[in-house]
Amino acid sequence: MGRGEPNTRSRLERAAIELYLERGFEGTTVAEIAARAGLTERTFFRYFADKREVLFGGSAELQCLLVEGVADAPATASPIEAVAAGLAAVAPIFDGRWSGARKRQAVINANPELQERELIKLATLASAVTEALRERGVAEPAASLAAQAGLGVFHVAFQLWVTAPRKSDLARRFEESFATLRIVAGS
Amino acid sequence: MGRGEPNTRSRLERAAIELYLERGFEGTTVAEIAARAGLTERTFFRYFADKREVLFGGSAELQCLLVEGVADAPATASPIEAVAAGLAAVAPIFDGRWSGARKRQAVINANPELQERELIKLATLASAVTEALRERGVAEPAASLAAQAGLGVFHVAFQLWVTAPRKSDLARRFEESFATLRIVAGS
Numbered sequence: 001m002g003r004g005e006p007n008t009r010s011r012l013e014r015a016a017i018e019l020y021l022e023r024g025f026e027g028t029t030v031a032e033i034a035a036r037a038g039l040t041e042r043t044f045f046r047y048f049a050d051k052r053e054v055l056f057g058g059s060a061e062l063q064c065l066l067v068e069g070v071a072d073a074p075a076t077a078s079p080i081e082a083v084a085a086g087l088a089a090v091a092p093i094f095d096g097r098w099s100g101a102r103k104r105q106a107v108i109n110a111n112p113e114l115q116e117r118e119l120i121k122l123a124t125l126a127s128a129v130t131e132a133l134r135e136r137g138v139a140e141p142a143a144s145l146a147a148q149a150g151l152g153v154f155h156v157a158f159q160l161w162v163t164a165p166r167k168s169d170l171a172r173r174f175e176e177s178f179a180t181l182r183i184v185a186g187s
Numbered sequence: 188m189g190r191g192e193p194n195t196r197s198r199l200e201r202a203a204i205e206l207y208l209e210r211g212f213e214g215t216t217v218a219e220i221a222a223r224a225g226l227t228e229r230t231f232f233r234y235f236a237d238k239r240e241v242l243f244g245g246s247a248e249l250q251c252l253l254v255e256g257v258a259d260a261p262a263t264a265s266p267i268e269a270v271a272a273g274l275a276a277v278a279p280i281f282d283g284r285w286s287g288a289r290k291r292q293a294v295i296n297a298n299p300e301l302q303e304r305e306l307i308k309l310a311t312l313a314s315a316v317t318e319a320l321r322e323r324g325v326a327e328p329a330a331s332l333a334a335q336a337g338l339g340v341f342h343v344a345f346q347l348w349v350t351a352p353r354k355s356d357l358a359r360r361f362e363e364s365f366a367t368l369r370i371v372a373g374s
Contacts, residue, residue, distance in 0.1 A: 080372050119306045141343050141364055146371045148339025156331040177328055184333045185267050185372040 011037045016054040020107040070132040083150030091171035098167040126151040153177045203241040207294040257319040270337030278358035285354045313338040340364045
């Protein structure tokens with residue numbers, strides 16, 4: 001398997017998030033994460049640059065799928081429909097990860113520095129979507145406005161999904177929030 | 188005048204921003220700001236907690252006017268119209284401050300840490316607007332979605348205004364961007 005067993009990464013992720021919830025993000029060391037996972041520190045650093053990357057390492061994949069989804073939307077799609085296609089493309093990566101996403105969110109909600117990192121992640125995604133819309137020929141400021149509103153949908157719908165008492169379909173939450181945005185912003 | 192001459196604050200602000208542009212934000216000390224303004228460090232600290240507050244000290248006033256503007260919108264206003272009323276209420280504080288706003292923006296664009304602070308400011312404003320919409324009886328997720336889209340308008344229109352080669356009317360930029368959002372998000 002090249003860089004170790006296929007589940008090494010997820011073992012490290014699970015151990016890290018358990019410890020962040022028990023001891024706080026600041027109060028956890030890489031040595032403790034590795035020990036909890038039954039692995040060495042060296043193995044940890046083969047997968048993650050630092051303990052924050054355990055929480056944000058998925059951002060690059062998310063951005064890639066989002067941008068591809070926007071680019072691949074039908075030529076007839078309006079700007080906001082193209083952004084909706086991007087969100088529809090990323091929803092499946094959260095399938096089967098609701099429980100992990102809830103724990104990750106609890107870790108982030110407990111730490112202002114991680115909340116700032118999450119805001120930066122969203123702003124980076126908004127820039128990438130703006131660029132993808134421009135490449136579809138959408139003029140400014142329509143591209144920026146559609147990207148900002150669309151990432152607002154991502155943020156609000158994701159929060160609804162991750163904080164709800166029961167697991168639900170994230171793609172549906174995205175669709176419903178776009179429908180609400182249409183009503184809210186279109187009047 | 189209680190806490191010194193009425194223009195002491197703006198003298199300090201001007202001196203600080205000049206130095207941030209010349210030497211970078213990191214490379215400037217409070218002692219240098221005070222000296223450039225012909226004042227003492229002690230006077231600086233009577234107005235600002237630290238050198239970052241020179242750039243972000245206006246956030247509280249901005250948030251206050253924004254929230255009041257949302258609250259005071261006519262009862263018949265839709266959620267996004269209420270947010271637009273909030274933005275219309277803040278536009279006048281930037282009247283006559285275009286040149287200063289451009290310099291401030293140049294300082295922020297040169298420093299990733301200040302850019303993060305700006306993102307946090309926008310997120311804080313979005314939360315305050317969400318709360319103001321809820322108090323108008325707007326249900327969730329409509330309140331959050333309208334606030335996020337509205338702050339997207341604030342961000343995009345402000346950037347257009349501050350980066351344009353000529354001074355223009357910020358209130359008009361806000362109105363035009365809301366009109367574009369309606370087209371972009373309503374289809």
